Amino acid sequence: MRIGDLAIDVPVLLAPMAAVTDLPFRTVCEEFGVGLTITEFLSAHALSIGDPKTCGKLTASLDGRRFGVQIFGREPAAMEAAARLAVAIGASLVDINMGCPAKRVVAGECGSALMREPAIAQELVRAVVAAVPPSVPVTVKHRAGWTQDHRNAPEFACAMVEAGAKMITVHGRTRTQGFSGKSDPDIIRQVRDALPAHIPLVGNGDVIDVAGYVRLREQTGCDAVMIGRGALGNPWLFARLREVTAGRPDPGPPGxxxxxxxxxxxxxxxxxxxxxxxxxxxxxxxxxxxxxxxxxxxxxxxxxxxxxxxxxxxxxxxxxxxxxxxxxxxxxxxxxxxxxxxxxxxxxxxxx
Ligand SMILES: Cc1cc2nc3c(=O)[nH]c(=O)nc-3n(C[C@H](O)[C@H](O)[C@H](O)COP(=O)(O)O)c2cc1C
Incomplete structure (x- = not known):
């Protein structure tokens, strides 16, 4: 899979997860062959003012391995500053969070709240694209929509690409669902159908095993799969998927x-x-x-x-x-x- 100029060998990504995808866990997943890891979401505002706790979470992967940094916010200047900090530590990709459902995040009109304001979301993408070198793709992760009656993921994804995003990740739940119910593969397929063919789409939600990976790719046509909760204490899943996606036999679960x-x-x-x-x-x-x-x-x-x-x-x-x-x-x-x-x-x- 190619994200702009960035080639990813294994079409499987570790989902950004706050208080989970720290450097030790990312390292373990990388050692098991995940295609790319991304930091947890980091407040652009906090990074831009040098907040020590947030800056401490801005960590490069070990041994020169490639990684992405995820940021969130709604002030273009802070987003630009945060993106530059990510590039300064060697990030290969800057992802913008437009999917977080947490109250404290949407109260600040960030995260999934941006799905209700595509024009502002586009402004943020343009600001971040302008702040980073052309070799560093800017990507967006969002949900199916705000509510069941407002599932605008296909139009929203296209708007983000028009503003310069080079890859879209869709978690097939709405903001109001939080983590309840099921992630809907159909909305992910609709986004794939709507996006230009050269823009990779990453499907996300509820994949916990090899069969789930294969199913999501078949059902949606997505180019890669992002896995979060299914990887907790189960980094072997990435080694199994690396083998399966290369056409080799599944080595099976660990003893x-x-x-x-x-x-x-x-x-x-x-x-x-x-x-x-x-x-x-x-x-x-x-x-x-x-x-x-x-x-x-x-x-x-x-x-x-x-x-x-x-x-x-x-x-x-x-x-x-x-x-x-x-x-x-x-x-x-x-x-x-x-x-x-x-x-x-x-x-x-x-x-x-
Ligand atoms: C503990 C936890 C923290 C999360 N933190 C983030 C985050 O920082 N950024 C983000 O985009 N999504 C975050 N998510 C959402 C995941 O990236 C992913 O979209 C969601 O868990 C669905 O994928 P899964 O079913 O494979 O876990 C978080 C999820 C969990 C469970």
Whole structure:
């Protein structure tokens, strides 16, 4: 897939997620072969005035890997300044958030609120395009529309492209849906039909496995798929999709040993890259992610939440996986198991 002059080998993107797609998590996903990662949305205003917390989240991917930065706002001058900061740290792409449904964001007439004001949204795209070098594509991520009765994604996407956007991502829910209901592939298909052929469309919403990826591409004709929640504690999905999209066999889900190894890698990255009291919080979150869907995961999560420090949290997870691996051996279960299968296999056991 090409976004302007930028070539993306694997047509799978990690969705920007606030408080999730930090540098450690992006790194893990990149190591598993995701096509591109994007920072969480960053307030253009906060970046432009040098707010330390927001500037701390403006992070380049490691080892020179390409990455995108997502910004939000509605003041052209702040958006320009933020986009320049993104380029200064080496961003390959600047994405503008026009999909966030959060009250505090739409109260400021930013995020998905911009879908009700296409002319202002276009002004922002033009300002950001003018602020960055031509080699850095400006892209827009938005929703199906504001409400069920106002699903203007096809016209809105075309207006953003007319203003200079080089790629559109559509999450097939409306703002009023928030995260309820289902993402609608039909609106994504309508956007694909409306956009010029050379503009890539990224479909987003509810993809959690290889079958979901294939289905969304077939149903909508989208050029790539963006995955958010389905990647939490499941970065293997990107390795599986890299293989499948290259026409090779699906390597399947990870076994427990591999799951534990990636947990260790993720926590090593958190320890190396994060500072302060948030570090323990981040480690606790990742403990829960990598155990999600496995036998006894809820009990582990509660114990980890009480762990006084990172070493204690790590020890709990090591012990948990050691017991799980031993149990799997004792019960003669297959080493490779989908999470759903694992749930079913252990359902009776858990209840006992
Ligand atoms: C915790 C969380 C934080 C999110 N933060 C952002 C964000 O910063 N920028 C953005 O464009 N979308 C954000 N989203 C929306 C996701 O990028 C994505 O559009 C949505 O989750 C649907 O995709 P999924 O079903 O694959 O998760 C967030 C979603 C979640 C769950």
């Amino acid at each position: 427990l040993v591999e799951r534990l190894a990636v947990f260790r890698r993720h926590v090593d990255l958190i320890e190396a890259l994060k500072r302060g009291p948030r570090m323990l919080h981040e480690v606790r979150k990742s403990c829960a992610w990598y155990a999600r869907g496995l036998y006894g995961c809820n009990a582990l999560r509660l114990r980890v939440w009480d762990a006084p420090d990172v070493a204690a949290a790590r020890a709990l997870v090591e012990d948990y996986f050691a017991q799980l691996i031993e149990r799997q051996r004792r019960l003669g279960l297959a080493p490779e198991s989908e999470r759903g299968d694992m749930d079913r296999e252990f359902a009776g056991d858990e209840a006992a």
